[in-house]
Amino acid sequence: MDSKIVLITGASSGFGFETANYLSDLGYKVYGTSRTKPKNSISFTHKTLDITSEHSVDTCIESIISKEGKIDVLINNAGFILSGSVEETEIAEAKSVMETNFFGAVRMVNAVLPIMREQKSGRIINISSSAGVLAIPNLGFYSASKFALEGYSETLRLEASRFNIQVSLVEPAIFKTNIGRSKLMVKNKIKEYDSMRRSVKMALKRGYDNGGDPKRIAKLMANILKEKQPKLRYRIGPNSLLVSLLKKFMPDEINSWAMKKYFNF
Numbered sequence: 001m002d003s004k005i006v007l008i009t010g011a012s013s014g015f016g017f018e019t020a021n022y023l024s025d026l027g028y029k030v031y032g033t034s035r036t037k038p039k040n041s042i043s044f045t046h047k048t049l050d051i052t053s054e055h056s057v058d059t060c061i062e063s064i065i066s067k068e069g070k071i072d073v074l075i076n077n078a079g080f081i082l083s084g085s086v087e088e089t090e091i092a093e094a095k096s097v098m099e100t101n102f103f104g105a106v107r108m109v110n111a112v113l114p115i116m117r118e119q120k121s122g123r124i125i126n127i128s129s130s131a132g133v134l135a136i137p138n139l140g141f142y143s144a145s146k147f148a149l150e151g152y153s154e155t156l157r158l159e160a161s162r163f164n165i166q167v168s169l170v171e172p173a174i175f176k177t178n179i180g181r182s183k184l185m186v187k188n189k190i191k192e193y194d195s196m197r198r199s200v201k202m203a204l205k206r207g208y209d210n211g212g213d214p215k216r217i218a219k220l221m222a223n224i225l226k227e228k229q230p231k232l233r234y235r236i237g238p239n240s241l242l243v244s245l246l247k248k249f250m251p252d253e254i255n256s257w258a259m260k261k262y263f264n265f
């Protein structure tokens, strides 16, 4: 039987690394991509890819297509966190988050969708976040990038279903990966935000210390790929159900209160 071809971004660490290895071990032919090489041993094929560059995306897709002739699954996973209040964030900094977390996924879809449309089949999974359900203080543009990905994916799912292409979102809560350690900070800090910054940092640190095992994300991906009719949204991790229930059933004022309480500011 021919193997399904899976392309995943952000495979040098965290969710992407675990998912690429896990799917490869299950028999998928996996192309895991990132700007740097994974540090640990891998069972998938690694390709260098910067999702902020159209040239890099096109070169990567062409090389996979020339070898395999198809792409069955695209997992848009690469992303990073920018820490800083909305007021402290310069436009260039805000754009850099959107370039990776949102337009990076868009670039990948633009390159892969025509191939899947021609094949009349495909799966696209976009990794969002609980921060794409309820916005987090001090991570305004990270949240905005995930909210953008949510709206985009809803439309993409509607439009692509006519070509037998199924689109899903995964909304993880906090998991133990490198994302907290590798986060970028805004350049220009305003001292009036210092106490909020400290409180949010401490709450997130507590979250990361007790965060989920990223191998759970890999298993969830495998389960989604097994489903004949995958759902639009999958929530996973500590508090992810609570976050979605708050969003669905509670007034905005209660949610603002809950976020301030959780982040202690």
Ligand SMILES: NC(=O)c1ccc[n+]([C@@H]2O[C@H](COP(=O)([O-])OP(=O)(O)OC[C@H]3O[C@@H](n4cnc5c(N)ncnc54)[C@H](OP(=O)(O)O)[C@@H]3O)[C@@H](O)[C@H]2O)c1
Pocket (backbone or CB within 6 Å): 009, 010, 011, 012, 013, 014, 015, 016, 033, 034, 035, 036, 037, 049, 050, 051, 052, 077, 078, 079, 080, 100, 104, 127, 128, 129, 130, 171, 172, 173, 174, 175, 176, 177, 178, 179, 180, 182, 211
């Ligand atoms: N961990 C969590 O608690 C959590 C919760 C909710 C959602 N998420 C989401 O899950 C996804 C994966 O995060 P993670 O936690 O696994 O973080 P991670 O361990 O820091 O991994 C991030 C990956 O993204 C890649 N990446 C970053 N910028 C890139 C670019 N311009 N081009 C290509 N690859 C790029 C990195 O590789 P290189 O630096 O080598 O390029 C790395 O492989 C992200 O979208 C994140 O927002 C994470």
